[in-house]
Amino acid sequence: MTKKSNLTANSMTAFARVQGDNSLGTYAWELRSVNHRYLETQFKLPDKLKVLEPALRERMRNALARGKVECNLYFKANESEQGFIVNEEKVTALLAAAQQLNEKKSDIAPLSTYELLQWPGVLQSVELNIDAVAESLLESFDDALLKLAEARNAEGQRMTDVICEKLDQVDSLTNQVKLNMPQILAEHQKRLEERLAQLSVDVDHDRLAQEIVMLAQKVDVAEELDRLVAHTAEVRDTLAKDEPCGRRLDFLMQELNREANTLGSKSIATDSSQGAINLKVLIEQMREQVQNIE
Secondary structure (H helix, E strand, O other), X not given: OOOOOOOOOOEOOEEEEEEEEOOOEEEEEEEEEEOOOOEEEEEEOOHHHHHHHHHHHHHHHHHOOOEEEEEEEEEEEOHHHHOXXXXXXXXXXXXXXXXXXXXXXXXXXXXXXXXXXXXXXXXXXXXXXXXXXXXXHHHHHHHHHHHHHHHHHHHHHHHHHHHHHHHHHHHHHHHHHHHHHHHHHHHHHHHHHHHHHHHOOOOOHHHHHHHHHHHHHHOOOHHHHHHHHHHHHHHHHHHXXXXXXXXXXXXXXXXXXXXXXXXXXXXXXXXXXXXXXHXXXXXXXXXXXXXXXX
């Protein structure tokens, strides 16, 4: 079982939902976040509540650094908040006009209540108290944003654990290649001498020694191995910082891959070639995790 790392980076992938009701109505916030180079926000709000968008966008910028975030608000006002009022001035004017007609012609039927209410401007809907609703919804949005951040942090912890496990394997492989290099060079020298012996040619041993030294220098991977160790240490240091680190980690994955490629190109034995391939596999697995880190 892999030991849990004490390092933590935030993921850009998460979901949060907060719902509730109060005297103003029922609501539900849904926030979805996926990876993105920058912070991109999309809001879907009821038409009457679109005035909240600037405040919501500012809150999100203060809480998150990267990711594409979709924010949906579902809101239904209470019926008491969606009532109607009668325009008494309009009703008084209509009744006065009807009375004038009745005085001129007695057989005109009086206006019914239904007819009065159907007259344009008599019945008016109560406007939603946007200020009161806004205050309540912004508070609940902060709760949803906090839940999203917590979910991103939890997912980031899981990804960090995977990356640290791969880093340990990279260090182990790097160390194994370093330990095997003297034996690889010795075996290569032995094979070279055996081939020359099979050809039955006179060999200048001093010249042979020079060629072997030149070969050892050409295939020397000590610098690449040291850089691999340095890069894995830098990845751990980056993960330990309490700040967005995805872009830095992505750069370090490129550097790790560069060293693994060089290691493979200098390989003169199956063991070191396989080691370089295994390193590239591990680095690619880490890179897939890094793509989702904030």
